[in-house]
Amino acid sequence: MTDLLEKYAEVFRTLDLSELSVEEDGFKLILKKEVGFENNRSGYVTTAGITDGKPENLETILKPEGKSKETVEKVEGTPIKSPLLGVFYPEVEGKKREVGDFVKKGDVLCSIEAMKMMNEVKATVDGVISNVNAKEGDLVEYDQVLFVIR
DSSP: OHHHHHHHHHHHHHTTOSEEEEEETTEEEEEEEOOSTTTSSSOOEEEEEEESSSOOOOHHHHSOTTOOGGGOOOOOSEEEEOSSSEEEEOEETTEEOOTTOEEOTTOEEEEEEETTEEEEEEOSSOEEEEEEOOOTTOEEOTTOEEEEEO
């Protein structure tokens, strides 16, 4: 059973899924990645439910190497979140926003492509970009933190 769980955990990490649910012969496994401001760059995997007799302690199997709840990077500032699910494009009007760039409230930070339409993501505050949490072409989820502005 441990080998099977390790395989599912590896698929979960490799595909960078936010949730995986598997049901097979009375066995049910649900894996979820906690996505939030504190851990979106160094997220960790938790088990939401396992049914097949007694649950096993899967923390050591499912936890990525070197990552734990305690080592999550804390970043202060204003998170700029994705307004929808789509593909991240950092370059807007020939500019690519990077860490250290000063931005004003209303400046366009990036575009998110969804259903063949480009949607602008704007700064909600004046400040300096302290984190960029997505790369060009990444599939970003609704409410995922894209930038942090201090």
